[in-house]
Amino acid sequence: MVNRPCLDCGVLTPNTRCGPCRKQRDNQRYARRGSATERGYGYAYRQRRDGVLADATHCTTCGEPFTPDNPATGGHVVDLRTLPRQERKASAATAELAPQCQDCNYGWNRQRPGADRHAE
Numbered sequence: 304m305v306n307r308p309c310l311d312c313g314v315l316t317p318n319t320r321c322g323p324c325r326k327q328r329d330n331q332r333y334a335r336r337g338s339a340t341e342r343g344y345g346y347a348y349r350q351r352r353d354g355v356l357a358d359a360t361h362c363t364t365c366g367e368p369f370t371p372d373n374p375a376t377g378g379h380v381v382d383l384r385t386l387p388r389q390e391r392k393a394s395a396a397t398a399e400l401a402p403q404c405q406d407c408n409y410g411w412n413r414q415r416p417g418a419d420r421h422a423e
Contacts, residue, residue: 352377352400359402367404378403 306315311324320328339345356375361368369375380399 355400356402361402362404362407363401364403364407369402369404373404373406375402376405376408377401378408 304317306317307319308314309316309321309324310319311328312321314321314324316322318325336342355377359369359375362375364378367373377400380401
């Protein structure tokens with residue numbers, strides 16, 4: 304692997320930023336992100352999510368049963384990533400939820416089109 308200069312400080316690193324600069328940049332990004340409540344995931348959302356998950360036993364996306372390694376989460380029926388940025392916060396609080404396994408709900412960014420999500 305070729306080392307290249309950090310984008311912020313110029314120290315040679317195998318990544319785009321060295322460890323300290325990456326941590327500083329991540330901290331700045333998370334500070335701008337806002338709390339869960341500010342992003343629309345406050346008390347009302349948690350109550351709805353808990354109601355959806357109360358009797359759920361299987362993922363509505365893949366049909367797999369929930370396990371301790373792949374627990375139930377409240378996934379949005381409408382993919383919020385498809386909405387304009389200004390509409391996401393309001394939609395997160397009111398969007399319809401469905402029980403999804405953690406792999407299906409959190410794994411969208413690792414998922415390749417056409418790949419089997421639960422393949423070993």
